[in-house]
Amino acid sequence: MTQATIFALSSGQPPAGVAVIRISGPATKAVMTEIVGSIPLPRQASLRTIRNRNGEMLDQGLVLYFEAPHSFTGEDCAELQVHGSRAVINAIAGTLKELGLRSAEAGEFARRAFEHGRIDLVEVEGLSDLVSAETEMQRKLALQTGMGTLSNQYVGWADRLTYARAMIEAELDFADEDDVPGSVANMIGVDLTALVAEMSVASVSAKSAEIIRNGFKVAIIGAPNAGKSSLLNAMAKREVAIVTDIAGTTRDVLTVELDMEGFLVRLYDTAGIREADDVVEREGIQRAISAARSADMILYLREAGSTADISYRDFGVPYLEVETKADLYTNGGVEAVRISSVTGEGLDEIHRAIVDMARDSWNAGLPASNERHREHIALASKFIENALDEPRLELKADALRAAGDELGRITGRVDVEDLLDVIFSKFCIGK
Numbered sequence: 001m002t003q004a005t006i007f008a009l010s011s012g013q014p015p016a017g018v019a020v021i022r023i024s025g026p027a028t029k030a031v032m033t034e035i036v037g038s039i040p041l042p043r044q045a046s047l048r049t050i051r052n053r054n055g056e057m058l059d060q061g062l063v064l065y066f067e068a069p070h071s072f073t074g075e076d077c078a079e080l081q082v083h084g085s086r087a088v089i090n091a092i093a094g095t096l097k098e099l100g101l102r103s104a105e106a107g108e109f110a111r112r113a114f115e116h117g118r119i120d121l122v123e124v125e126g127l128s129d130l131v132s133a134e135t136e137m138q139r140k141l142a143l144q145t146g147m148g149t150l151s152n153q154y155v156g157w158a159d160r161l162t163y164a165r166a167m168i169e170a171e172l173d174f175a176d177e178d179d180v181p182g183s184v185a186n187m188i189g190v191d192l193t194a195l196v197a198e199m200s201v202a203s204v205s206a207k208s209a210e211i212i213r214n215g216f217k218v219a220i221i222g223a224p225n226a227g228k229s230s231l232l233n234a235m236a237k238r239e240v241a242i243v244t245d246i247a248g249t250t251r252d253v254l255t256v257e258l259d260m261e262g263f264l265v266r267l268y269d270t271a272g273i274r275e276a277d278d279v280v281e282r283e284g285i286q287r288a289i290s291a292a293r294s295a296d297m298i299l300y301l302r303e304a305g306s307t308a309d310i311s312y313r314d315f316g317v318p319y320l321e322v323e324t325k326a327d328l329y330t331n332g333g334v335e336a337v338r339i340s341s342v343t344g345e346g347l348d349e350i351h352r353a354i355v356d357m358a359r360d361s362w363n364a365g366l367p368a369s370n371e372r373h374r375e376h377i378a379l380a381s382k383f384i385e386n387a388l389d390e391p392r393l394e395l396k397a398d399a400l401r402a403a404g405d406e407l408g409r410i411t412g413r414v415d416v417e418d419l420l421d422v423i424f425s426k427f428c429i430g431k
């Protein structure tokens, strides 16, 4: 079956200065001949008139042609860079449909790139992250994943497993009586043990990368009226939360997302924790506690001069104690950071503390895998451990093959068909 030729608006929603319409598939050449008169020189921008099938002008734009396999998808591709109005885009899309092209599905260009071996599954995920990156750290992480750094790690691991297996196969094929039993096992054992250790480090990195992808979670907790919502508003620089003098104003957990020096920080404002009779307030307090327990950092707020309820210290979450309303009190010589959301005192210090903690939680030195990778890495290292424990060479080799297959599932070399729909559907149309 020949592949459909697909097209999509790859640039943002109209109206925009310029719109990029991408085309990929076997009919690309024929379509270009039809709508711009001839096939432009590969990889060179040419200014052309774009026409419908009756020869009427639809727009004038820059066109690019990429000949297979030297294109993003590995197929013949073209780009029409046209005036970015809805009407121009609709007119061109209409003509492309009349010529037998169909609209691309979400991620379909990337999928074709994967299917033609231009990029592996790890790089596909990196591209997906790159397109949705909002912070500087997300951009860096996505580039590392999307441009092969992480793939190289997995391929390197898989190569070591292949080498170990080859050693075993050789031993099985050429074993002679003079060989010392177990010598091959010893030779490969050292490297395989090292490999298991590297894998366990990589699994930790998946967790730390989550902080970049999903944000560093900071829960603001404390007694009612301690100034939690005022702090949230002051950090967000807008009135996100309702602030009143009435204790118990915040009932549910409120969130703001902040870009703090390139880190995505999710700040949670919570209901004040106290003994409460009101059902709604009690539920809010439960939510406050669970937000604090699942946070990456707790800001425990209390009004200057009041005593601390220190039960949150058992949550196992790093915390910072904050004395609020510092404008109303003189410093009683306590250790906590003193802030005033009214005067702004201490807010820089809070900012610093959060960014430092986020930076510490993220292990910058490690290539950042993700949760999907982590599951396969865990299985692979289990298989390697089995292989290490297994005295029979045939079974040792089998376990190593199974471990290699798990790594192959990460990069997409080994049966991943069922996964593809999930991964590619996360893309936007046109990617």
Ligand SMILES: Nc1nc2c(c(=O)[nH]1)N(C=O)[C@@H](CNc1ccc(C(=O)N[C@@H](CCC(=O)O)C(=O)O)cc1)CN2
Binding pocket: 020, 066, 069, 070, 071, 072, 079
């Ligand atoms: N206009 C435009 N800009 C874009 C893209 C695009 O498709 N179109 N990209 C899409 O995401 C990204 C760039 N990625 C690309 C990756 C590979 C090839 C490509 O044609 N590769 C060929 C030729 C390489 C070469 O000549 O150096 C190849 O790998 O064989 C193009 C874009 C970001 N900017």
